[in-house]
Structures are given as C-alpha cells and as structure tokens.
Amino acid sequence: MTMLLSISGLTSHYGRIQALAGIDLTVAEGELLALVGANGAGKTTLLRTISGVQPATGGSVRYADRDITRSAPSDRVRLGIAQVPEGRQVFGPLAVEDNLMLGGYTRPKAERAAEMEKVYALFPVLAQRRREPAGTLSGGQQQMLAIGRALMAKPRLLLLDEPSMGLAPLLVEEIFRAIVALKKAGTTIFLVEQNARAALAIADRGYVLETGRIVLHDTGAALLENDKVREAYLGV
Amino acid sequence: MAEFLQFAFSGLTVGAIYALVALGFALIYNASHVINFAQGEFVTIGGMATVALMTGGGLPLLLAIPAAVMITALVGLALEKFAVEPAIGRPGGASVVTIIIITIGASIFIRGVVQVTLGKDFHRLPAFSGEAPIDILGARLQPQSLWVLGVTLLVVAALWWFFGRTRFGKAMLATSHNRLAAQLVGIDTRLVLLASFGLSAALGGLAGILTAPITLTKYDIGIMLGLKGFAAAILGGLGSGPGAIVGGIALGLAEALAAGYISSAYKDAVAFIIILVVLFVRPSGLLGGRSTERV
C-alpha cells in the first residue's frame, strides 16, 4: 500500500513543554484513520503540526513523497491537506458563502462554484443559510460549515479534529455519515476523536495517543475489542 | 446657524483626517492585534515628502502627491519587513507587547530622520485648488476641505470594495476574525500583515498630504495626529472599519464644537477625555463588540 502521509519521530513543544514525544504514524491513500486519546494527549497538536500551523521541533512529516516538515501552511493546503479544526473556527461575522469561498482560497476561481454546489448537496442546510453570518448558525451547522470549508480546498487528505464535540447524538450521526461518504468518494481521512467508539467503528485503522506518544495501533475493529482500549476509552 | 455651520465644516474636515489615521490603526490591529505607534509618523512622512519633492525635487503637486503616498507605503512595508517580521519569525515569536515597543522605536527613529534631513521648521503645501472660500449659508468653506472630504469618501469607497469584493481583501478580513482558520484555508497571513502595514502607511501618508495645506506640516506633526487618530479608533471600536470613520468624524466635530463654543484651549483635551470615557463606559467603542469572540 502506498503511504500518503508518513510521520516519523515527530516532536513538538509549547515553550519548554513537550506536547509530542516522537510520533511514528502512517496514513495510506484512501483509508480512514482514527486517532483517539484523552484530554491533553496531544491530538490537536499533532494535527496542527501536520498542517504546519504548529512548528515541529524534531522528526519529519512526509506527504505524497515529499518532505513537508518545514513547508508553509498555505503550501500544504495547495498540496491537498485541509483541516477541520477543533472548535470549528468559522469566520463568525462573515456569511456562510464567504466562509466557503475562503475555504477555496487556494483553488482557481472557476472551480469554486462547482465545489460549493457539492458542499451544498452534502449539507443542504448550508445552502438555505448561505447569506447569513456564520456566527448565527447552530453548533451542528457550524461544524458542517467547517467541514464544507475544508472540502472547498479539494483535499486529498482531510484532517478532522473532534468533529462530534458538543453535538447532539442525531447530529453526530449525520456528521459521521458525511465522513463515511467522503471516504467512499476517495478522500483520505485522518479523524481525531474523543468519541472513540464511533470513530473506531468507521475507521480502517486506529492509533491510541497518550501524553504525546503512540501507545497502540491496530485495525479499528481490533481496537474496539482491545481490553485496554475498552477500559480506558470505551468505558466498559 | 452660520456659526454652527462654520464649526461643523472645520469639524468634518479634521474628522476626515482623523478617520484616515484611525483606519490605519484598525488595519494593522486587525492583522496582528498590534497598536502601531508609528502611525502618526506615516502622516508626517506623507506631508513632508510632498514638500521635499516639490521644493527639493521640483515636482508639480500632481506628481508629488502620488510619489509621497508611495514613499510612505514603502516605509510601512519596510517597517514590517525589517523590524516587525524578524521579531515575529524568531523561535517562539515575539509577543504583541514586544512588537508595540518596536513600533514606538520606529516612530522615534522616523521622526529623527525627518528632522535631520528636512529640518525642524513648519512647511506649507499649497491648497490643491486655490484658497477662495465658498460661501454656504453664511459660513465659509475652504476648497481644501472639499478635497479632504472628497478624497476620504473615495478612499472609504475603495476600501469597501477591496474588503467586500476582492479575494485578498476577504483574506485580510478573515485573518482579522480568525488567524488560525485563515492559515488553515491557505491564506498567507504573513503577506496579510505586510499588506496591512503598506496600506495603513499609504492611508496615513494621504492624511498627512491632505491636511498639510490647512494645518501645515512639520517633523513632529504626527505625534498629535497619531494620538487623535488613536482616540478616534478607540471611540469607534478598535479594529472596526466603519467605527474608525464614525469615531474620526465624531471626534473632529466634538473638538470643533468644544473649541468654538467653549474655548479653543479645550480642543486637544477632548480627545483625551473621550479616550477615558470610552475606556470606562464602553471599552469596545461605538461600533466594536467582536473583541470577546476574537480571543
């Protein structure tokens, strides 16, 4: 299998605090990978380091056969890495449509209208509210907008940071259905979740992160059966 | 009535200048949360460079003005490129306070350079189109006031188009609302910061040129105008474009009315009183209010 993303020995720090203590991880083209871990394990830091908005202090990130460890965030977006950040981070005062347009910032203008129609097909509620400020949307709708905005970049690798956080169960289902649909359409997905059960259930493979280290990795199904995982993350 | 109109004309004129300076503060604040203390020096450079180009370089006013705006913009770009960016780019990055101190240093430096090269005297630019005042309902309106108001209106319209309609304008707006998200969609936020310094300097320079025929210009004119522009920005809501315009006009009118009806001795106090009142009563300013969600 060809690896779209391979990370080796990756470290990252906030000042003197080490948040990533040597991560080794790969994502194959077309797979849905889940990363689970408790609060403060370093999940967000890892995704930010992959996107380049948090500097790596050691190790390397390779994507599509090139070393991007030191690349600018904008170059990584152009190469096809898009992220749905933790806490949605929509541009609150800007209209839904403007948020989506900005998601396609690195794409040629001609492409953007067609991409936007695809996003509206995936999340029809966004089309209804296209002219309204993103800040007025409900939490679930903002999450859809954050996903839609990332899709506007036509990502080959989509990074999702806790997309189910703070959402009602019905909405969580809708978001996860959308993620599965994106995977089926060929997008490689790196899903970070505290909702380990839901994430591992749809994942091809999963990693478990604890205080900046990978402590386990296996197929999603095997991790769901793993005693340590069941005890620590599934509450059984 | 004629008296009031007279005060209103002068208030609007000086208010438009404050608005331009306040817009400069807003641009840089939005891109970086930094208050640029060299904003007033951009005003100085605009006026003084025009004078130098006309008297020293023999350029006609019509050529000296765009050249001076360009020079001011280049100084703004250089300030970002050679002083601010290296500080931010350092491992760990510089804090907002560090960058504010850098801009204070830059303002002292610029003032010094202007003083050494162009002297300490007052200079005057000719009014753009004569000095014969226009009589309106008994009040006298200087033609230069019309230039100030007209050009400010044009600038506001151009900015409105730039931020509302262009790709890069929207990218600058997006960066001000959420820097992290802007980076994640592929906006080069360093370029945004550079552009905001260039644009902000151009606005300041333009303000300095427009006001020079009325208030004269001098190496340290920017200190007071910078402060007034800052007060206007605070009054309107720091970081808000419409707020900067409203704040500038309101401050200009308040000053002119205070000077006219009370005493001109109080004119400069108005700005400081306004800063204090706003900070106590409504720290987000008249049109501000996004500050909580931007943190």
Ligand SMILES: Nc1ncnc2c1ncn2[C@@H]1O[C@H](COP(=O)(O)OP(=O)(O)OP(=O)(O)O)[C@@H](O)[C@H]1O
């Ligand atoms: N800006 C920051 N400054 C200092 N330390 C930070 C910062 N952000 C995160 N950390 C620390 O880095 C570690 C990893 O944090 P991170 O946000 O990556 O964890 P996480 O797995 O995403 O947690 P959560 O599930 O709560 O989102 C934590 O110990 C956290 O306290």
Ligand SMILES: [Mg+2]
């Ligand atoms: Mg996190």
